[in-house]
Structure formats: C-alpha cells, structure tokens
Amino acid sequence: MGEFVDELQAIVGGDHVLTDPDMRRSHEVDWTRRYEGTSVAVVRPATTDEVAAVLRCCARAGVAVVAQGGNTGLVGGGVPRGAVPSIVLSMLRFSTLGPVDAEAMQVTVGAGVTMAGWRDHARAAGLDAPVDFAARDSATVGGAIATNAGGSRVLRFGTMRSQVVGVEAVLATGGVVGSLAGLPKETAGVHWPSLLAGSEGTLAVVTRARLRLVPRFDHTVTAFVAVGSVDDAVALLGILRRDVPSLDAAEVVLPAALELVVEHLGRAAPVTTPADGCCVMIDCADSADPTEQLTSALHRAGERGLVVDTAFATDATQRAGLLEFRDRITEAIATVSTAVGSPPLKLDVAVPVSALAELTATAHAAAADDGSQLIGFGHLAEGNLHLNFLDAGDPATIASAVLGRVAELGGTISAEHGIGVAKTPWLHLIRAAEDRAAQQALRAALDPAGILNPGVLAPELRAT
Numbered sequence: 106m107g108e109f110v111d112e113l114q115a116i117v118g119g120d121h122v123l124t125d126p127d128m129r130r131s132h133e134v135d136w137t138r139r140y141e142g143t144s145v146a147v148v149r150p151a152t153t154d155e156v157a158a159v160l161r162c163c164a165r166a167g168v169a170v171v172a173q174g175g176n177t178g179l180v181g182g183g184v185p186r187g188a189v190p191s192i193v194l195s196m197l198r199f200s201t202l203g204p205v206d207a208e209a210m211q212v213t214v215g216a217g218v219t220m221a222g223w224r225d226h227a228r229a230a231g232l233d234a235p236v237d238f239a240a241r242d243s244a245t246v247g248g249a250i251a252t253n254a255g256g257s258r259v260l261r262f263g264t265m266r267s268q269v270v271g272v273e274a275v276l277a278t279g280g281v282v283g284s285l286a287g288l289p290k291e292t293a294g295v296h297w298p299s300l301l302a303g304s305e306g307t308l309a310v311v312t313r314a315r316l317r318l319v320p321r322f323d324h325t326v327t328a329f330v331a332v333g334s335v336d337d338a339v340a341l342l343g344i345l346r347r348d349v350p351s352l353d354a355a356e357v358v359l360p361a362a363l364e365l366v367v368e369h370l371g372r373a374a375p376v377t378t379p380a381d382g383c384c385v386m387i388d389c390a391d392s393a394d395p396t397e398q399l400t401s402a403l404h405r406a407g408e409r410g411l412v413v414d415t416a417f418a419t420d421a422t423q424r425a426g427l428l429e430f431r432d433r434i435t436e437a438i439a440t441v442s443t444a445v446g447s448p449p450l451k452l453d454v455a456v457p458v459s460a461l462a463e464l465t466a467t468a469h470a471a472a473a474d475d476g477s478q479l480i481g482f483g484h485l486a487e488g489n490l491h492l493n494f495l496d497a498g499d500p501a502t503i504a505s506a507v508l509g510r511v512a513e514l515g516g517t518i519s520a521e522h523g524i525g526v527a528k529t530p531w532l533h534l535i536r537a538a539e540d541r542a543a544q545q546a547l548r549a550a551l552d553p554a555g556i557l558n559p560g561v562l563a564p565e566l567r568a569t
C-alpha cells in the first residue's frame with residue numbers, strides 16, 4: 106500500500122492524506138457508533154480533477170472508495186467496512202458557496218457545504234433552502250443528495266431529489282458527468298441528479314450541485330399539539346394540509362420520545378399527552394403572520410375533538426425552545442444509548458398515512474416482545490416514523506417483524522436515511538429480484554472495478 110499512498114499524496118498533497126490512526130478515527134466510525142472499519146487513508150481532495158485522479162488511482166489498485174460528508178449518516182453507508190481495503194474520500198474541502206442567482210432562485214455549492222451553510226447563504230440573499238433537518242450543522246449537501254435526505258419541510262417542498270437542478274459528479278473511471286447550468290427544462294438523455302439522488306455513493310461522487318432555493322418567510326409560528334391517538338394526528342394533518350397554506354412542518358412525537366427529550370433537556374413538557382396519544386409539532390411560515398390561519402384550523406380541529414392540549418410559540422426565542430423538543434430527540438437517544446453501552450436499533454420507515462396507527466401498534470408489539478424501549482417520532486405527512494429501539498436484545502428479529510409489516514402495508518424500509526449496510530438484508534421486501542439485478546447491472550456498467558461503496562445497497566462486496 107506504500108506506493109498507493111505515495112500516489113494519493115502526489116495528487117492531493119501530503120497534508121490531505123491522513124494515515125495516522127488517530128487522525129483517521131473520527132472518519133472510520135459512524136455517528137451512532139454501530140458501524141466502523143479501518144481505512145488505508147482518509148483522502149481530502151479539493152478539486153474535481155483531484156477526485157478524478159484519486160478514483161482512477163483506486164480503480165487501478167482495487168481499493169474501495171467510501172465518500173463521506175459530515176459523517177451524520179445513520180445506516181453505515183459513509184464509513185469503511187473493512188472487508189476490502191478502502192479509503193475514506195472526505196468531501197469537506199468542497200466548501201465553496203457560489204453567488205445566489207435571485208432571479209433563477211438557484212445557487213451552486215460544493216458537496217462539502219453543510220445544510221446550515223446552504224440555508225444561511227440563501228437567507229443572506231433573502232431566500233431560503235427548502236430542506237432542513239436536525240443534523241444541519243454537520244450534514245453536507247453531497248451526503249443529503251446521496252441519501253435523498255428529507256427532513257421536516259418535505260410536505261411543502263419535497264425531498265433533496267426535488268431540489269437538485271444540476272450536479273457535477275465523478276465516475277469511478279475518472280470521467281466527469283453532469284451539468285451545473287440549472288436549466289429548469291431540458292430533455293437530453295439521462296438526468297444525472299435523478300440518477301444520483303439516493304444512490305448512496307455507489308454510482309459516482311458528487312462534487313458540486315446546483316440547488317433550488319425558495320422564498321424566505323419571515324413570519325413563523327410553531328405549535329405543539331397533543332392528540333388522543335395516531336389516527337387523530339392523521340385527521341389533524343388533513344385539516345392542516347387543506348386549511349393552512351403556510352404549513353411548513355408537521356412532525357409527530359410519540360409519548361416516550363417526548364418524555365425522553367424532556368428529561369434530556371431538563372425542561373417541563375410543553376403539553377400533556379395521553380398515554381395512547383401523541384404530539385404533533387406544527388410549524389407555519391409565511392410572508393404575513395400565519396398565526397390566525399393556524400389558530401382557526403386548530404379551533405376547527407378542537408371542535409371535532411382532535412385537540413387535547415396545545416402550546417404556542419410566536420416569538421423567535423419561544424419558538425426555538427419548542428423546536429428543541431423535536432430536534433433534539435436523536436441526541437437524547439444517543440445519550441441514553443451511550444450510557445447503556447448499546448447503540449440503538451434505528452428504523453426509518455414510511456407507510457401510507459392511513460396505516461400509521463397500525464405501524465405504531467406493530468412497533469410497540471415488537472418492542473414489548475423484545476423487552477426493549479421504543480422511541481418513535483418522525484414526519485407525519487410522509488407517514489415516516491423513526492423507530493428507535495433502545496437496548497434491543499435481538500435487533501434482527503425486531504427489524505424483520507417491523508419491516509415485514511411495513512412492506513405488507515405498502516410502505517418502505519427506508520424513507521430518508523438510505524439502505525446503507527444496515528438495511529440490505531431487507532431490501533428484497535420492497536425491490537424484486539429483477540429490480541435489484543438491474544440496479545447491480547447499472548452499477549457495474551458505471552463502476553466496472555466495483556470500487557464505489559461496495560456492500561452498500563447490496564450485500565456483495567467487491568473491489569477488484
């Protein structure tokens with residue numbers, strides 16, 4: 106490997122090839138501490154040409170490439186596995202923020218720009234980023250494209266896939282594909298953003314992206330609403346979607362998740378939730394004050410018996426305080442898991458909203474059978490629940506029970522975190538053999554040496 110490392114150093118410079126185990130460590134273990142491996146080196150290119158040269162070098166040497174952004178992934182897709190020699194390709198030096206094109210409502214950014222960096226840059230120009238989630242300060246645009254990230258604003262603006270109007274990406278062979286022209290209309294063969302969004306670093310390495318921007322709404326209001334059941338939460342969602350055009354987020358939090366985050370934050374719960382009920386965190390944003398819109402919709406919901414308790418926040422400080430009860434659940438889970446010394450089993454599933462109550466019941470039953478604690482929360486409008494099982498005795502049995510039922514309900518085993526290595530054993534539940542074979546063929550055509558994230562999205566490990 107000595108010659109290989111020399112070659113890498115010649116491409117990106119000695120300072121940007123980390124071989125020291127202590128320097129590599131934070132890149133080799135995932136955020137949940139469930140997935141880890143070793144790499145030959147962490148390589149930090151700064152230009153597209155450097156990425157191309159690194160990939161050509163790896164293809165020649167048969168070394169796998171694990172592209173990595175902020176390392177906030179939850180399915181083990183961004184850290185080495187160790188079954189084949191690999192490098193971590195850290196994209197954090199791709200941090201350029203291009204000028205905001207206010208008329209086109211677009212901006213070109215480097216793959217290593219954080220989600221918060223993209224948002225703040227847009228906001229400084231009077232616009233906003235359409236995708237937001239709790240890991241915003243570390244998660245990168247490149248990683249969000251690779252996993253087709255979702256977050257809380259999907260009900261208004263769609264997932265990451267819908268925001269990418271152009272990409273520049275490097276194939277495993279070193280070829281550069283895509284365009285950053287940002288033309289809203291073009292029919293000229295393969296649309297690279299569509300192909301690469303959700304491909305989890307297996308088809309190409311995204312270096313830059315042309316992203317859609319949305320209006321910046323300066324008037325916001327947030328409410329935490331306790332309801333009597335998951336079905337009532339879905340009924341409330343119906344009212345909100347129909348009557349509240351400023352609706353920006355509708356997040357669901359099951360009672361145990363609220364209890365956990367309340368304890369973590371050391372604050373009083375914003376609402377009292379019935380044991381069989383849940384909370385809906387509603388965020389509205391508009392160019393004029395949306396308070397009246399939201400309160401009258403909640404009033405109508407109340408008349409139908411859907412509202413048990415409500416907390417409101419209109420000023421920025423109160424609102425930030427309320428948002429924490431949703432945003433910091435993952436952190437609360439990590440704290441407890443670290444204390445008990447066992448990483449949580451994280452499922453990220455979605456079903457048609459009409460089946461959410463049934464999904465919740467299935468998850469509770471699986472937790473009870475296993476004797477583990479279920480912390481459930483997620484994105485109501487997409488029927489997307491994050492089911493975290495704490496101190497799970499038999500994670501594979503829980504996953505099989507829940508994911509099997511999800512598939513029967515017409516849902517998906519991964520709504521926004523990806524398949525990574527965590528969910529490959531269950532991919533067959535939602536993708537037929539022909540479908541998986543076609544995806545493998547596509548992958549082999551673009552990456553003949555099999556160097557791009559082997560083991561991710563498919564169990565086969567190959568880097569020859």
Ligand code: 2HG
Pocket residue numbers: 238239256432434435451483491492493
């Ligand atoms: C969120 O919605 C993220 O906050 C993380 O997707 C979910 O920790 C999780 O399970």
Ligand code: ZN
Pocket residue numbers: 238256483484491521
């Ligand atoms: Zn989420």
